[in-house]
Amino acid sequence: MNYLILASLLALGSGAGAEGLRVVATTPDLAAIALALGGERVEVKTIARGDQDPHYLEAKPSFMSLVNKADLLIYNGLELEVGWLPLLVQGGRNPRVLPGQPGNLDASENIPVLEIPTGEVDRSQGDIHPLGNPHYTLDPRNGLVIAGAIASRLRDLDPAGAEGYARNLGLFERELQQLLTNWERRAGPLRGRQVVTYHQNLEYLADWLGLGVAGYIEDKPGVPPSPRHLAELVEQMQRDKIGLVLYASVQDAAAPGRVAAQVGGKAVALPIAVGAEPGIATYPELFEAILARLEAGFGGG
Amino acid sequence: MQLASTVDAYLRADLILALPGGEGVEVEEGFVTTLGLPYSLALKAGKFYAELGRHNLLHAHAFPFIDAPLVSERLLGEEGLNETGLGLSALLPLPWYAELNGQALNGDHELFASPKGRDLLYLGHLKNFWELGPSATLELGSSWAGGNNQEGHTSALAGVDLTLKWRAAGPRTRALVWQSEYLRARSNLPAGTEKQGGLYSLLQYQFARRWWAQARWDLVGLPRPRGAERAHRLSGLLALVPSEFSALRLQYSRLDEGGGGTDQVQMQYNFTIGSHPAHRY
Numbered sequence: 001m002n003y004l005i006l007a008s009l010l011a012l013g014s015g016a017g018a019e020g021l022r023v024v025a026t027t028p029d030l031a032a033i034a035l036a037l038g039g040e041r042v043e044v045k046t047i048a049r050g051d052q053d054p055h056y057l058e059a060k061p062s063f064m065s066l067v068n069k070a071d072l073l074i075y076n077g078l079e080l081e082v083g084w085l086p087l088l089v090q091g092g093r094n095p096r097v098l099p100g101q102p103g104n105l106d107a108s109e110n111i112p113v114l115e116i117p118t119g120e121v122d123r124s125q126g127d128i129h130p131l132g133n134p135h136y137t138l139d140p141r142n143g144l145v146i147a148g149a150i151a152s153r154l155r156d157l158d159p160a161g162a163e164g165y166a167r168n169l170g171l172f173e174r175e176l177q178q179l180l181t182n183w184e185r186r187a188g189p190l191r192g193r194q195v196v197t198y199h200q201n202l203e204y205l206a207d208w209l210g211l212g213v214a215g216y217i218e219d220k221p222g223v224p225p226s227p228r229h230l231a232e233l234v235e236q237m238q239r240d241k242i243g244l245v246l247y248a249s250v251q252d253a254a255a256p257g258r259v260a261a262q263v264g265g266k267a268v269a270l271p272i273a274v275g276a277e278p279g280i281a282t283y284p285e286l287f288e289a290i291l292a293r294l295e296a297g298f299g300g301g
Numbered sequence: 302m303q304l305a306s307t308v309d310a311y312l313r314a315d316l317i318l319a320l321p322g323g324e325g326v327e328v329e330e331g332f333v334t335t336l337g338l339p340y341s342l343a344l345k346a347g348k349f350y351a352e353l354g355r356h357n358l359l360h361a362h363a364f365p366f367i368d369a370p371l372v373s374e375r376l377l378g379e380e381g382l383n384e385t386g387l388g389l390s391a392l393l394p395l396p397w398y399a400e401l402n403g404q405a406l407n408g409d410h411e412l413f414a415s416p417k418g419r420d421l422l423y424l425g426h427l428k429n430f431w432e433l434g435p436s437a438t439l440e441l442g443s444s445w446a447g448g449n450n451q452e453g454h455t456s457a458l459a460g461v462d463l464t465l466k467w468r469a470a471g472p473r474t475r476a477l478v479w480q481s482e483y484l485r486a487r488s489n490l491p492a493g494t495e496k497q498g499g500l501y502s503l504l505q506y507q508f509a510r511r512w513w514a515q516a517r518w519d520l521v522g523l524p525r526p527r528g529a530e531r532a533h534r535l536s537g538l539l540a541l542v543p544s545e546f547s548a549l550r551l552q553y554s555r556l557d558e559g560g561g562g563t564d565q566v567q568m569q570y571n572f573t574i575g576s577h578p579a580h581r582y
Contacts, residue, residue: 061430095337
């Protein structure tokens with residue numbers, strides 16, 4: 001009897017009842033991984049949609065309602081959400097998801113972060129991230145790290161589901177490992193090729209596939225391109241024979257298109273998050289789509 | 302100047318200092334807010350802008366126009382309703398976002414300047430918020446405030462606010478905001494009851510990545526105090542916003558009051574330095 005009461009109290013405390021663990025993820029990539037691991041035991045809600053740039057999200061009160069009800073809040077970290085997440089956590093007034101609590105998971109823990117600035121950082125360099133480049137979910141090897149962290153947290157919050165989480169983690173890791181081998185083989189010929197990208201959000205992808213990022217459409221991170229900068233970029237691309245401009249499908253297509261046309265190359269829009277385009281509903285599907293787009297881009301140029 | 306930080310796992314502190322005309326430093330707001338109270342409650346203590354509608358919560362640099370709406374200026378004064386006190390707010394367990402706010406403030410504001418120290422100003426605000434599809438939101442709020450004035454009689458404020466926001470999905474930066482508020486004040490004085498009210502309605506349209514065009518209509522004198530004239534004002538504003546940290550704004554206003562008209566042109570440059578600010582929606 002006492003045991004029963006204790007069990008139901010625990011269930012209440014963790015929020016894991018008949019309706020499952022309520023997980024709120026700030027980005028669709030993290031949500032997709034959480035859903036793959038949690039399966040039917042969790043209910044996953046996403047704050048930023050795949051067709052939105054998570055830098056510029058607004059702290060809508062409706063998001064505070066999501067945070068208010070969450071058992072687990074998973075966020076990208078590295079200041080990607082710095083413009084809105086603090087307000088959502090404050091407005092959500094949910095003690096379970098405050099920093100330091102088991103319900104608060106910074107997915108960037110244990111990620112090998114790229115581009116951590118050295119020396120003095122200020123905003124004349126644009127809207128740069130002092131903790132390093134936050135777009136790490138675009139390297140699928142990081143997906144494995146993230147999945148491990150999320151599965152372990154789900155286990156802590158909902159011990160009754162531990163077996164299921166472990167099984168789902170195993171499936172997720174096996175599938176992603178196999179796909180990784182396949183993707184890396186397909187991308188083999190691209191290794192060492194030079195590209196120009198719109199924003200500094202493809203570094204992890206480039207690092208994984210061995211692409212060289214020779215320049216950016218943006219003057220500086222978050223600063224729209226000036227005509228002078230674009231002219232210099234075109235000159236550089238012509239000199240170094242770079243024909244491919246990559247940009248995220250959430251970014252403006254005009255400048256990449258103009259630059260590519262001037263060098264007789266191609267501008268290719270990449271989906272950079274789950275849900276960025278129809279048909280990309282899982283983390284592996286994201287890389288399938290990116291690979292296909294890259295192959296087509298290099299293939300024709 | 303704005304400093305905001307979590308004190309520990311339970312408290313967040315905000316301090317906003319102003320440097321008015323280079324004469325010393327003035328505390329615009331300074332308060333602590335709890336982060337993890339049970340039952341979705343939050344407690345706020347210190348000096349802050351009272352939760353009276355939408356515009357009263359804004360600092361001058363965040364005003365949608367260079368100046369405050371006429372109704373705010375005439376009813377609440379240049380500084381708005383900014384007092385020292387305690388606030389308790391709750392998220393109501395409803396299917397939409399509904400926040401109920403109760404504040405007890407030490408009102409030395411003109412409307413509530415009771416000579417007795419223990420006379421407080423009590424204020425309530427209900428904020429409702431809905432998402433209308435993926436790109437639009439609706440906020441509907443109502444506020445009440447009451448307390449004793451300097452004559453020892455009661456004064457009261459009541460207001461409603463309505464805000465619609467739309468932002469285009471995808472890479473094109475287009476946004477539209479329509480925000481309106483009605484506010485009225487009633488003061489019981491020995492000579493009788495004085496009533497005054499007014500409203501504003503404003504539109505903000507982001508027509509290119511760095512450009513905003515805005516229009517505002519102001520009306521005060523609904524109702525109007527004895528002997529006072531009704532006043533209208535129309536304002537237009539063009540803003541160049543190179544980044545989220547700076548803005549250059551040019552505003553033209555025409556005020557019609559008591560048969561005479563006044564034209565005004567204002568220009569403002571706004572910038573933010575320091576840590577990346579989180580913006581209230």
